[in-house]
Structures are given as structure tokens and as C-alpha cells.
Amino acid sequence: xxxxxxxxxxxxxxxxxxxxxxxxxxxxxxxxxxxxxxxxxxxxxxxxxxxxxxxxxxxxxxxxxxxxxxxxxxxxxxxxxxxxxxxxxxxxxxxxxxxxxxxxxxxxxxxxxxxxxxxxxxxxxxxxxxxxxxxxxxxxxxxxxxxxxxxxxxxxxxxxxxxxxxxxxxxxxxxxxxxxxxxxxxxxxxxxxxxxxxxxxxxxxxxxxxxxxxxxxxxxxxxxxxxxxxxxxxxxxxxxxxxxxxxxxxxxxxxxxxxxxxxxxxxxxxxxxxxxxxxxxx
Amino acid sequence: xxxxxxxxxxxxxxxxxxxxxxxxxxxxxxxxxxxxxxxxxxxxxxxxxxxxxxxxxxxxxxxxxxxxxxxxxxxxxxxxxxxxxxxxxxxxxxxxxxxxxxxxxxxxxxxxxxxxxxxxxxxxxxxxxxxxxxxxxxxxxxxxxxxxxxxxxxxxxxxxxxxxxxxxxxxxxxxxxxxxxxxxxxxxxxxxxxxxxxxxxxxxxxxxxxxxxxxxxxxxxxxxxxxxxxxxxxxxxxxxxxxxxxxxxxxxxxxxxxxxxxxxxxxxxxxxxxxxxxxxxxxxxxxxxxxxxxxxxxxxxxxxxxxxxxxxxxxxxxxxxxxxxxxxxxxxxxxxxxxxxxxxxxxxxxxxxxxxxxxxxxxxxxxxxxxxxxxxxxxxxxxxxxxxxxxxxxxxxxxxxxxxxxxxxxxxxxxxxxxxxxxxxxxxxxxxxxxxxxxxxxxxxxxxxxxxxxxxxxxxxxxxxxxxxxxxxxxxxxxxxxxxxxxxxxxxxxxxxxxxxxxxxxxxxxxxxxxxxxxxxxxxxxxxxxxxxxxxxxxxxxxxxxxxxxxxxxxxxxxxxxxxxxxxxxxxxxxxxxxxxxxxxxxxxxxxxxxxxxxxxxxxxxxxxxxxxxxxxxxxxxxxxxxxxxxxxxxxxxxxxxxxxxxxxxxxxxxxxxxxxxxxxxxxxxxxxxxxxxxxxxxxxxxxxxxxxxxxxxxxxxxxxxxx
Numbered sequence: 004x005x006x007x008x009x010x011x012x013x014x015x016x017x018x019x020x021x022x023x024x025x026x027x028x029x030x031x032x033x034x035x036x037x038x039x040x041x042x043x044x045x046x047x048x049x050x051x052x053x054x055x056x057x058x059x060x061x062x063x064x065x066x067x068x069x070x071x072x073x074x075x076x077x078x079x080x081x082x083x084x085x086x087x088x089x090x091x092x093x094x095x096x097x098x099x100x101x102x103x104x105x106x107x108x109x110x111x112x113x114x115x116x117x118x119x120x121x122x123x124x125x126x127x128x129x130x131x132x133x134x135x136x137x138x139x140x141x142x143x144x145x146x147x148x149x150x151x152x153x154x155x156x157x158x159x160x161x162x163x164x165x166x167x168x169x170x171x172x173x174x175x176x177x178x179x180x181x182x183x184x185x186x187x188x189x190x191x192x193x194x195x196x197x198x199x200x201x202x203x204x205x206x207x208x209x210x211x212x213x214x215x216x217x218x219x220x221x222x223x224x225x226x227x228x229x230x231x232x233x234x235x236x237x238x239x240x241x242x243x244x245x246x247x248x249x250x251x252x253x254x255x256x257x258x259x260x261x262x263x264x265x266x267x268x269x270x271x272x273x274x275x276x277x278x279x280x281x282x283x284x285x
Numbered sequence: 286x287x288x289x290x291x292x293x294x295x296x297x298x299x300x301x302x303x304x305x306x307x308x309x310x311x312x313x314x315x316x317x318x319x320x321x322x323x324x325x326x327x328x329x330x331x332x333x334x335x336x337x338x339x340x341x342x343x344x345x346x347x348x349x350x351x352x353x354x355x356x357x358x359x360x361x362x363x364x365x366x367x368x369x370x371x372x373x374x375x376x377x378x379x380x381x382x383x384x385x386x387x388x389x390x391x392x393x394x395x396x397x398x399x400x401x402x403x404x405x406x407x408x409x410x411x412x413x414x415x416x417x418x419x420x421x422x423x424x425x426x427x428x429x430x431x432x433x434x435x436x437x438x439x440x441x442x443x444x445x446x447x448x449x450x451x452x453x454x455x456x457x458x459x460x461x462x463x464x465x466x467x468x469x470x471x472x473x474x475x476x477x478x479x480x481x482x483x484x485x486x487x488x489x490x491x492x493x494x495x496x497x498x499x500x501x502x503x504x505x506x507x508x509x510x511x512x513x514x515x516x517x518x519x520x521x522x523x524x525x526x527x528x529x530x531x532x533x534x535x536x537x538x539x540x541x542x543x544x545x546x547x548x549x550x551x552x553x554x555x556x557x558x559x560x561x562x563x564x565x566x567x568x569x570x571x572x573x574x575x576x577x578x579x580x581x582x583x584x585x586x587x588x589x590x591x592x593x594x595x596x597x598x599x600x601x602x603x604x605x606x607x608x609x610x611x612x613x614x615x616x617x618x619x620x621x622x623x624x625x626x627x628x629x630x631x632x633x634x635x636x637x638x639x640x641x642x643x644x645x646x647x648x649x650x651x652x653x654x655x656x657x658x659x660x661x662x663x664x665x666x667x668x669x670x671x672x673x674x675x676x677x678x679x680x681x682x683x684x685x686x687x688x689x690x691x692x693x694x695x696x697x698x699x700x701x702x703x704x705x706x707x708x709x710x711x712x713x714x715x716x717x718x719x720x721x722x723x724x725x726x727x728x729x730x731x732x733x734x735x736x737x738x739x740x741x742x743x744x745x746x747x748x749x750x751x752x753x754x755x756x757x758x759x760x761x762x763x764x765x766x767x768x769x770x771x772x773x774x775x776x777x778x779x780x781x782x783x784x785x786x787x788x789x790x791x792x793x794x795x796x797x798x799x800x801x802x803x804x805x806x807x808x809x810x811x812x813x814x815x816x817x818x819x820x821x822x823x824x825x826x827x828x829x830x831x832x833x834x835x836x837x838x839x840x841x842x843x844x845x846x847x848x849x850x851x852x853x854x855x856x857x858x859x860x861x862x863x864x865x866x867x868x869x870x871x872x873x874x875x876x877x878x879x880x881x882x883x884x885x886x887x888x889x890x891x892x893x894x895x896x897x898x899x900x901x902x903x904x905x906x907x908x909x910x911x912x913x914x915x916x917x918x919x920x921x922x923x924x925x926x927x928x929x930x931x932x933x934x935x936x937x938x939x940x941x942x943x944x945x946x947x948x949x950x951x952x953x954x955x956x957x958x959x960x961x962x963x964x965x966x967x968x969x970x971x972x973x974x975x976x977x978x979x980x981x982x983x984x985x986x987x988x989x990x991x992x993x
Contacts, residue, residue: 070613072606087433089445089462092296093475108592109599110542110584111474112535113334115299117429128431128442130297135599136566136584144433144443156433175602256632 006168006182009102010056013080013162016101017054020094022082025055030237031244034059035081035161036120039236042271043278044083045145045157054082056164060244062203062251068189068196071176075199076192078164085157087144095142095160099134103171110135118143122243122267124150127159139166149275150268203251212254216245216263223270232277239270287452289325289341289410290484291418294446294470297334300534302441304500306425307332310339313421322349323413331488331498333537336470337425338498340484344414344451347407355381360390360397374399411451418449419460434462446470446478453483472496472537473588495538495589507532507539511569511583514541520571520579528563535567536587543571544601548580550608553615556702557692561607564698568604614691622711623704627686639754640805646685648801653681653746655797656789660742663788673739680720680743683708687721701725727777734781745781745794748774752823753798756816757809761823775827782853783831791828792821792850825850832857837864844981855930862932863981871943872986878946879984882970885955889967899968903961908945908952909969915945916973923976932980939977946973 004012018024028038035041035057044051057079065075088094096106112133118141119126127143141161145153165188168180178189223238246263249255255263291310298306307330314328318341326343357377365371370378370385378385381401391400427441434443438461449456449465458465468478469487472495479494481487488498497503508529515522532539550558555578562568562582571579584600618626630642639645657674687693687704696703705722709715720740724747727734735741751774755761762771782789796817803810828849832842841863849856866872904910919938926935955970957963977983 070610072610086435087443089434090475092445096474105592106474107589108595110586110588110596112587113297114535115301128429135586135596136568136603137599144431146431154432154437155435156431158433170599173598173602175605 004103004168004171005184006164006180006188008183009164009168009171010078010080012102013098014054016098017082020052022052022054022084025053027055027057030240031060032057032240033061033122033243033247034120035079036123036125036159037240037243038081039233041081041083041159042123042148042236043233045085045148045153045159046151046275046279048155051083051085051157054080057081060247062199062247065196065200065203065251067200068178068193071178074165074177074192075196075203080162080164082160082162083157084160086155087158091158095132095140102167104134104167106134113142114138116141121264122246123148123271124268134170137166137170139163139170149271151275151279203248204253207248207252209249209252209254212245212249212252216242216249219245220266220270224273227270227273227277230277230280232274235270235274235277239267239274242267242270286326286343286345287410288484289344289414289451289456290448290481290487291339291421291456292446292448292469292481292487293337293422293444294448295335295337295440295444296442298337298442300334300531302427303332303334303337303534306337306427306441307339309425310337310421313424314339314341317417317421318413321413321417322351322407323347323410323417324349332500333496333498333503334535335473335537336496336498338487340487342484344410347409348413350407351405353403353405355401355403356391356393357381357388357399357401360399363388363390363399377401411454411456414449414451414456415458418456418465419458422447422460436462438462448481450481450484497538500533503536503539504529504533507536507541507585510539510541511585514543514583515569515571518543518571518579518581518583520573520581521576522583523559523570523572525563525569528567528569532567532585536585538588539585540588540590540593541583542586542593542597542600543581543583544597544604545581546601546604546608550612551578551580553608553612554703554706556699556706557611557615557696558608560696560699561604561611564696565607566600566604568600611692611695614695618690618692618703618707619710623683623686623707623713624711626689626707627683629689630685633688636754636758636760638758638806638809639802642685642688645750645754646682648798649684649743649746649750650678650682652750652794652798652801653677653743656742656746656794659794660787660789676714676717676720677739677742679713679717680724680740681746683713683717683721684724684743684747727773727780730773730776734777734784738785741781741785741787745778745787746798748778748781749795749798750801752778752820753795753816754802756820756823757799757802757812759812761819771823772827775824776831779824779828779831779853783828783857786854788852788854790851791824791853795820795824821850828853828856832860838987840985840987841867841981844983844985847978847982858930859932859980862936863983863986865933866936866939867986869940871940875939875943875946876983876986878950879974879982880986881950882973883982883984886967886970886974899972900965903965904969905962906953908948909966912942912945912949912973913969915942916969916976920976927979936977936980939983942973 014024025040032038038055038057040053040055044053058076059079060076062075064073066073084091099106113130114133116131117128124147125145126147127145129143131138132140132142139162143159145157145159147153165177165180169177172180174180178187178193180188182188182191219238219241223235226235226238246267250260311328311330318325324345325341329340329342331338358373362371362373374388375385377399378388378401382403383401387401389400389402390397430439430441432439444461444463447460447463447465448467448469450467455467456465467481469481469491471477471479479490481490491498497506511522511524558578559570562570566584568582568584571581571583573579586596627643627646630646633642635642635645654674657677683704687700687707690703690707692703693700701722701724705718708718708721716737716739719737720743723735723737723740724744726732726744735744752771755769755771760769782791799813799816803813829842833839837860841860844863845856845859901913904913919941923935923938953966955963955966957966
């Protein structure tokens with residue numbers, strides 16, 4: 004099954020299950036969890052059921068397009084459900100069936116893996132899902148976001164789309180994947196992998212990025228205090244990405260790393276506090 | 286009597302949660318049902334990643350009835366002047382659940398009081414269970430738990446089904462939004478629930494549907510199937526016990542799937558390939574006759590055996606991807622020498638306040654040299670010659686370099702092993718490479734030590750440096766907290782000194798390790814005296830633990846504590862001598878005589894004790910003269926034996942003292958009125974104790990039989 008067909012089928016499946024299909028959020032981020040639909044969506048009592056494709060950037064994972072398994076940017080398919088349906092594992096297994104994978108004919112394993120995002124102050128309990136030994140999904144019951152305990156609990160299902168496609172197409176190299184009938188994944192993204200790896204590892208202007216980090220941090224605080232948590236959150240994403248590029252560039256020592264992560268986490272908490280504050284009665 | 290069953294059907298529990306949870310269920314059932322006075326004959330537990338099951342056999346139909354007495358207000362408040370019950374009496378009767386006319390007056394230490402006597406009738410078992418089982422489930426503790434539904438119940442993983450029966454009837458309760466019923470959870474996600482008629486039929490019913498709920502049965506089935514799969518592949522199974530145990534708890538119905546990989550990967554180090562197979566994919570490696578790797582493996586899938594070929598191909602593809610990743614890391618590592626990797630450790634912190642790993646490596650190298658120079662004059666030259674010094678230092682210097690390698694970052698368990706591999710590629714002396722492999726030994730409490738002396742010395746230096754540093758910054762282990770594995774490091778140091786028979790003063794060596802930190806900062810220098818004291822005490826505790834594991838009694842170990850750390854191999858011989866002579870019929874009596882002598886000397890005032898020298902001419906009583914004669918006659922003998930480290934023979938001389946010592950204590954009063962006589966007798970006792978002090982202070986021995 005082609006890469007785009009997998010996305011289409013997942014979209015159809017989760018739409019039928021009542022999910023709101025959102026589009027990717029238009030800023031760089033390390034994982035689908037950073038999309039505001041998840042970050043803000045898991046907070047509070049209001050039910051939510053959303054699904055979306057999210058391009059995710061991991062500068063340190065880039066390999067100039069030369070490693071068959073590693074990418075600086077890849078695609079996640081993210082589903083967030085609150086409250087959690089009792090049959091959520093079954094829902095997931097049927098979604099695999101929808102993309103042509105019958106779990107009875109495969110080895111489906113749920114391996115303990117408690118997910119954490121130190122930059123978002125987020126933590127959850129769950130599994131990596133292995134399909135015939137390949138890790139294809141992260142399945143997490145969120146317990147905390149921005150340091151706030153969640154009630155009700157949300158479940159987050161994050162499919163690694165390239166992994167699933169490699170599994171489905173029996174390909175050993177991500178760049179050999181059929182994106183559709185005409186294009187291979189490599190035709191579309193190999194050059195971007197090469198250029199971005201060069202940028203992240205060799206070219207990035209670290210002084211500019213550090214300035215950018217400081218500016219966005221200040222702006223985030225100002226906006227959060229002005230009662231504008233949504234734009235403030237964009238600044239958190241910008242800080243987080245600047246940090247990721249700085250790290251890939253080797254510009255961050257071990258102790259600085261801890262400090263920068265703590266600064267982003269403090270911002271995420273501030274944004275959440277602003278978001279949860281009751282709206283001022285005008 | 287009927288059987289009862291509880292199955293908590295969960296989403297997939299982590300492997301490590303299952304056994305502890307089942308043990309708690311059994312203990313809780315015993316404790317909670319006994320509190321409810323509901324008898325049963327036997328509790329059995331079964332479990333898989335998706336079910337925790339408790340079967341109670343022979344549960345009584347009803348709980349036992351019980352008489353409960355409750356004392357209330359003073360008897361003065363029973364009735365008023367008109368003979369009517371007072372409001373207080375009525376209130377008490379009501380709260381105790383009896384009618385007012387059933388109240389009695391009893392006398393207590395506090396005076397006459399009202400008492401209610403209530404006969405609590407036994408309750409039907411199903412009702413007791415309906416109350417106890419949900420509480421029992423709520424009491425199970427997990428290393429980590431979560432919330433997943435509206436009632437905010439916490440458990441190790443979400444509960445999705447509850448089977449609860451007494452006999453054939455459902456024990457009805459609700460928990461975490463689930464109503465208990467008569468169905469067990471099916472095999473795998475989305476499978477139909479399995480109706481269960483009665484507890485007795487549970488395991489066999491599940492087995493028909495390919496769920497082996499019994500843990501031992503599953504372990505045996507897995508073990509057998511793995512062996513078969515290996516045999517079919519024409520190879521030996523590398524049957525890793527820890528991996529086997531993990532898989533027992535990751536599967537409900539384990540089915541082996543054998544596969545192959547490209548023999549080209551066999552050019553990678555065996556340890557690296559094994560780590561990919563075992564740690565990353567949970568596959569069992571296959572071995573050739575000569576125990577080198579066969580280009581094949583056995584994986585284990587969960588469930589039924591549909592689509593085996595498909596699963597095998599999937600396993601093989603994932604394995605190839607992981608091997609090619611490992612190859613990439615390995616080749617990256619081969620681009621630099623260990624020396625270059627070592628320099629990179631300059632930016633890796635050892636511990637806050639203790640500098641980098643590079644500085645650690647340099648300190649360990651210096652300490653290893655110091656240890657070598659301490660030991661070399663005292664050991665046989667065949668064991669160690671000066672040309673070995675360079676190698677000991679080289680091992681110490683490079684021991685941490687592989688921490689900077691890509692492979693060790695990805696596979697921390699290969700630390701040391703990879704150091705050896707890279708050293709060979711760098712063209713280092715083969716003995717250096719072997720030393721690097723063994724540097725971190727022992728890897729667990731009873732694991733082997735470095736087999737070679739050069740590696741042992743470097744390893745000892747590494748352990749002492751770690752201990753010294755962490756003791757200096759106040760991170761010594763407390764209670765069960767030992768995050769830096771310092772107990773293992775100290776026990777390793779003790780074992781190295783003991784098993785290599787190193788004539789080394791371990792306390793002095795620890796002191797040297799501490800001093801090497803002092804130039805770093807004034808704080809560390811100031812912490813030196815405290816750390817020195819604490820570390821010596823800690824090392825002695827670990828040495829005692831090592832001796833205790835060797836089967837020695839705590840009092841025997843205390844008897845040889847004096848001077849033990851100064852020379853542990855000698856201390857071990859002294860200890861063996863004490864232990865060997867302990868069963869001798871006269872030994873206990875002599876030990877208690879020594880204890881008596883020790884106590885008398887302890888009570889003596891400083892003035893008395895100052896009477897150091899014995900003056901034979903003052904020995905008046907026959908008994909004291911004969912004791913002195915006895916001491917004198919064996920003294921030379923004992924000293925010779927001690928010099929020759931023949932401690933057992935030395936200690937045997939003690940037996941000759943039995944009758945003179947007995948006679949002395951029977952006939953002589955030490956605390957004589959005449960100060961000179963008294964002091965002389967104290968001096969005689971002191972010389973008695975001194976005689977054996979280089980072997981043991983036997984006054985520490987408890988009477989009774991020695992521990993074996």
C-alpha cells in the first residue's frame with residue numbers, strides 16, 4: 004500500500020470513528036504532541052477526538068539522506084481521544100486492518116514504554132507497539148501536560164507513517180518507499196534531507212539561534228501575561244525548535260542542555276496557566 | 286464449600302509487574318478473608334500480560350459468626366429515676382446495633398459500664414467476596430500506575446474486564462467503570478470474551494483457546510519450543526535466562542519463529558550482534574558448536590501460528606535494519622583511536638563537583654601506579670614485574686574511553702567489551718585489550734573478577750576512585766538507596782584484594798584515592814577526614830558481608846576485625862583458623878575466660894592499667910604462677926606460627942591454657958587489696974590477651990555453636 008494510500012485510509016477510518024480531521028500546524032515541531040490540538044486539547048473537561056498528519060522535525064536524527072532508517076523530518080499520524088473509549092486497543096487494531104495489516108497474521112506486541120516530553124512537562128504511561136519486531140506506534144495514556152495532572156485522561160496514538168509503509172511495502176530503505184504510484188519517497192525528500200542535515204550539523208548560525216531563543220522566550224512571557232496563550236504557545240514551539248537545531252549543531256554543552264530544556268518547560272507551564280485562567284469578565 | 290475465581294483482565298501489563306502483583310493478590314486474599322472470617326483451603330495465582338488471576342479453593346459457604354463486645358457509657362447513665370432508659374443509653378444501644386434491653390452492666394477498671402453484646406452472624410461467601418475483591422484489587426501496588434477513566438481508579442495498566450465467580454455464580458461488583466461477570470478476557474486484543482462456568486475449569490478452558498495462564502507451564506512450553514526451533518535450525522540455542530524470563534511474561538501463548546541473517550554481519554563483534562538480538566529485539570541468538578554465532582536467531586511471537594513465514598520475514602527485515610545501524614555506529618567508532626575518544630571525555634561530567642571523565646581516567650591511572658608500587662616489592666616477581674607497570678597504567682587510562690563511542694552510547698551494556706574491541710583495532714597489546722574487557726568486573730555481586738593481575742589492579746583503582754569521589758561529596762549509600770552502585774564497587778574491591786591475595790593495605794589505598802581529589806577544591810580537601818573515616822568503615826562492612834557469604838559467623842568476623850583491612854588475605858586466613866578451631870570442646874570455655882579477662886581489664890582504672898609490666902617475683906599464688914608458666918611456655922611457639930601465617934596451629938596452643946586459666950579464675954582474686962599484686966595480675970591478664978591478638982580477639986566469640 005502506498006504512503007499516501009495509508010494516510011487516506013487512516014483518515015477515513017478515524018473520520019468514521021468520529022474524529023475531527025485537522026491539518027498539520029504550520030510551525031516546526033519535534034512531534035505531533037506539540038500540535039496545539041493535542042497540547043491544549045488534552046487539558047480540561049471538554050471531550051476531544053481529533054486526528055491529523057504531523058510533519059515532525061528531529062534535527063539530530065538527520066543523516067544527509069544516506070541512512071535507510073533515519074530522517075531529520077518524518078510524518079506522524081496522530082490520534083487523540085478524550086475520554087478514552089473502553090475498546091481503544093481494539094480500535095487501534097482495526098485501524099491496522101484498515102491499512103491492510105491483519106494482526107492475527109502478524110506478531111503484535113505491546114512493549115512497556117512510558118513517554119515523556121521534558122520540554123512540554125508532559126508525561127504518560129503506555130507502550131511501543133511492535134509489529135513483527137518493528138516499532139510502528141507509540142500508544143500513551145497522558146497523565147500530565149505542562150506539569151498539570153489531567154482529568155479526564157486522554158489517549159494519544161502516534162503512528163510512525165514511514166515505519167508502517169516500510170512494513171506494508173516490505174522495503175528496507177525509507178527512500179525506496181512508494182509515495183504513490185509515480186513517486187518514491189526519495190524523489191520527494193532525499194534532497195531536503197541532505198540540505199537540512201548540512202544546515203543542522205554544519206551551517207546553522209548559532210548566535211542567531213540563541214538570540215532567537217531569547218527573543219521568543221521574552222515574547223512568550225509577555226504574551227502569556229497579556230492573556231494570549233495561543234500566540235504565546237507559538238513562541239514555545241519556536242524556542243523548542245531553536246534548541247533542537249542548536250543541539251544538532253553541537254552548540255549546547257551538557258549543563259546548558261539541561262538549562263535550556265528547563266527554560267522551555269517553564270514557558271510551557273506559563274502558557275498552560277494562562278490558558279486555564281478563567282477569562283476576565285469584561 | 287465451593288471454589289472462587291477472580292480474573293482481572295487488563296491491557297498489556299509490563300513483564301516486570303506481573304509476578305509481584307500476583308504475590309500481593311495471594312497475600313491480600315489470605316489477610317483480608319481471614320479478617321472477614323471467611324475460610325478457604327488454598328489460594329492459587331495464574332497470570333499473563335493480560336490477566337491477573339486468583340483462584341481460591343474450598344471457600345466456606347458462609348463466614349464464621351462472631352461475638353462482639355462493645356463497652357459504652359457509665360452504668361450510671363443506664364436508666365433515670367423513673368426507670369426509663371436515658372437518651373445516652375438509647376443512643377449507645379442504637380449505635381451498637383442492639384435493643385436497649387439487651388444492654389448489660391459490667392465492671393471495668395474504670396468502674397461500672399454499659400456493655401452491648403452483639404452476635405455477628407456469618408455472611409454468605411458471595412457477599413463477603415463482593416465486598417473484599419474490589420478492595421483487594423485496589424490494594425495491589427505497582428512500580429508505576431496510571432489513571433485511564435472517569436472514576437480515576439489507579440492500576441498498573443487499564444482494567445478492561447473482570448471475571449468473578451463463587452461456585453457458578455457471579456460475585457457482583459463494580460470497579461473502574463466495569464461490572465464483574467462470568468467471562469474471562471479473550472486471547473489478544475479484540476478477541477471474544479470466554480465464558481467460564483466454574484473456577485475449576487478456568488485453566489483448561491483458556492488452554493483450549495491457546496492461553497497458557499499458568500506461569501510455570503508457560504515457561505516450560507516456551508523453553509521446550511525454543512530448543513526444538515534451535516534443533517530444527519541445526520544450531521545451539523543461546524538460552525539467555527533473563528530474556529527467557531521476560532518473554533514468559535510478555536506472552537500468553539509463546540510461539541517461536543526462527544530466522545536467518547546475512548552472514549556478512551558476522552564480521553561485527555559477537556557481543557554487539559548479541560546485544561542487538563537480545564536487547565533490541567528480544568531474539569535468542571543461535572550458536573555453532575564452537576559457540577561462535579550462527580547467522581540465525583529464534584524470535585518468539587505471541588498468539589497463534591498463523592502467517593509464520595510472514596512474521597519470519599518481518600523479523601528478518603527489522604533485524605537487518607538494526608544490524609546495519611549497529612554497523613554504521615561501529616564503523617564511525619573505528620575512525621578514531623581510543624586516545625581520541627578519551628579526549629572527548631573532557632566534556633563528559635563524572636559527577637557534579639568531581640570534574641570530567643577524562644580527569645577521572647587520569648586519576649585512576651595515577652592511583653593504579655601507586656597500587657602497583659605498593660604491591661610489587663611484596664609479591665612474587667613471576668606475578669608482576671616492573672615492565673607490567675606500563676600495561677596497568679595503560680588499562681587504567683583507556684578504561685573509560687569507550688564511553689565516548691557511538692556503540693556504547695547506543696548499547697551501554699557493552700561498556701568494557703567495546704573498549705577491548707577498539708584496543709585490538711588500535712594495535713594495543715592484547716593484554717591491554719583483555720584488561721579493558723575485564724575492567725568493570727564484577728558486573729554483579731557474584732560475577733567473576735578480572736582474571737589477570739594487571740586488569741585487577743586497574744579495576745581496583747577505578748573502584749576506589751569512584752568510592753572516594755562519591756564519599757567526598759556526601760553520596761554514600763543509605764538504607765536501600767545506592768544509586769551509584771557503591772556497595773558493588775566496594776565489594777568488588779574487597780574481592781579483588783582477597784582473591785588475588787594482594788598484600789595491600791586497603792584503608793591506605795582508599796586514603797590515597799581520596800587524597801587524589803583534594804587538589805580539586807577546598808571543599809573536597811576539607812571533607813577528607815570525614816570521608817576517610819566513612820570509607821574505611823564502609824569497606825569493612827563490605828568485607829564483613831563478603832566473609833559472611835563465605836559462611837563465617839558475625840562474631841568470628843568481629844574477632845578478626847583488628848588490622849583486617851591492612852591485610853585482607855591474612856585476615857581471611859585468621860578467620861579460617863578461628864572458624865576451624867571453634868568446634869573444639871575447650872574453645873568455648875577459653876573464649877568466655879578471655880571475655881572475662883577483657884571485662885576485668887576494661888573495668889580497671891587507668892591507674893591500675895598503667896601497671897604495664899609483669900613482675901614475676903610478685904606472682905604469689907600457685908594458680909597465677911602456673912598460668913604465667915603456661916603463657917611463657919607457648920609464647921615463642923605462637924609467635925613462630927603467627928610469623929609463618931600458620932594461624933590455626935598458633936590458635937591451637939590456646940587449648941593448653943584451658944586448665945591454668947580455669948584454675949586462675951577459680952582460685953585467684955584479681956582485684957587484690959594490695960595494689961601491686963592487683964596490678965601485676967592485671968598485667969598477667971593483659972599478656973594473656975596480647976598473646977593471640979595478632980590472630981584474633983576471641984573474647985568476641987559468642988558461646989554456642991559456630992555458624993557454618
